[in-house]
Amino acid sequence: MASAIVTGATGITGNAIVHHLCKDPSYTKLYTLSRRNPGASDPKIQHVTIDLQGSADNMATHLADISAEYTYFCAYMAHEDANELCRINGTMLANFLTALEKTGAIRNLKRFILTCGFKQYGVHLGNCKQPLLEDDPLLENDLGGRGAGAKWPPNFYYTEQKILRDAASRHGNTWDWIVTLPEDVLGYARGNFMNEATALGLYCSVSKLLPGSELPFPGCKAGYFAFNTWTSANMHARFCLWAAAAKKEVGNNVFNVTNGDTQSWQDLWPRLAKRFGCRVPQPMFPNGGIPDTPGYMGFDSKTVRMPGAHPLTARAEDLGVSHNPSTEETPTLFLQIDPEKWAKRPDVNDAWVRLRDKYGLDQTAWEGATWDFLTFALGRSWSCVGSMSKARKFGWTGYADTWEELEETFRVLEREGVLPSAERLKADFEM
CATH class of the missing domain: 3.40.50.720 (NAD(P)-binding Rossmann-like Domain)
Incomplete structure (x- = not known):
């Protein structure tokens, strides 16, 4: 043993x-x-x-x-x-x-x-x-x-x-x-709100109460269509x-170590909107969703130019892209809605207080939510796809569906009083 x-x-x-x-x-x-x-x-x-x-x-x-x-x-x-x-x-x-x-x-x-x-x-x-x-x-x-x-x-x-x-x-x-x-x-530990799912679930829940129940993607257009792997x-x-x-x-x-599927926000975001009873905006990126453009419908946007170079430059010569402009541009994050400023807006905080008081939610979850992590997770324009081939060759057979894992994490957050029940939220605040 x-x-x-x-x-x-x-x-x-x-x-x-x-x-x-x-x-x-x-x-x-x-x-x-x-x-x-x-x-x-x-x-x-x-x-x-x-x-x-x-x-x-x-x-x-x-x-x-x-x-x-x-x-x-x-x-x-x-x-x-x-x-x-x-x-x-x-x-x-x-x-x-x-x-x-x-x-x-x-x-x-x-x-x-x-x-x-x-x-x-x-x-x-x-x-x-x-x-x-x-x-x-x-x-x-x-x-x-x-x-x-x-x-x-x-x-x-x-x-x-x-x-x-x-x-x-x-x-x-x-x-x-x-x-x-x-x-x-994607997961949960009691008292630990340093995770993507908590901030994302709070954003979706509060958006349900804002005018029109719209759920605009906070990040950039390129990131919306990029491919990623979650764990x-x-x-x-x-x-x-x-x-x-x-x-x-x-x-x-x-x-x-990833779930084994390849996902993107273009697939996950409409599912999030449906789960929380929100509308997918038309159009999703009215100002183009590119750096240095105005925020979504009056929200503050955010452009972050990062120091250094894309890691792709380290492989540029052997990949044959040494003179490709995409390897020479400055790495940049863009969000058509700055999550940190969004969380400080009076209308957003009023909506949160309504949810907190109605459903007895945990105030420390709101205060500890890592909005700055969403800045990176949603603002990047590049894909992050990790191969599982090496683990498979050694005999690993595990697999998980990313949407199902994200939804299960939301259910745990609901049971723990961090998020309101999505079903109650939709029933109590019909569009």
């Missing part, structure tokens, strides 16, 4: 992994590590309150007598500065591994699973070569000919993976590692458990 350690248990990916470990009869003991207790009630679970930003010695004190064959590392600390992001998250992982060495728990480790993401490919920097493959070159060299000495910004996923590889090597590779790369994770937190958790128990050849590999 197996045991596991899960760090970042209060986050969306960590919470889902804990949930699936509890259901797996092959695991008899789970240690959840986080600064606050995630509140999961299962006799398998022993929670350890720990600050992963602390020293290795401090962690070792908290982790005394704790040992497991499998570790699922989902801890993450956000920071706007790329260098600080590397330092903070690299230090957390390095100190945690050192703590396991100090307690001796590292000797019982069989496989260490680290959750990263599609920033591995630079999707946060601009357009990348599609589809995204795990053996694509890392963005570590000169920045696409943009001047002598210009470099790609540091990537904290690269930092973490080097730390993990080096730690395994120090121990003679007696244990191995797996890195997962999910994208735009259900439950799908990711199932993959992690499969990867932990998979054959030896699976170890020491990086894997894309």
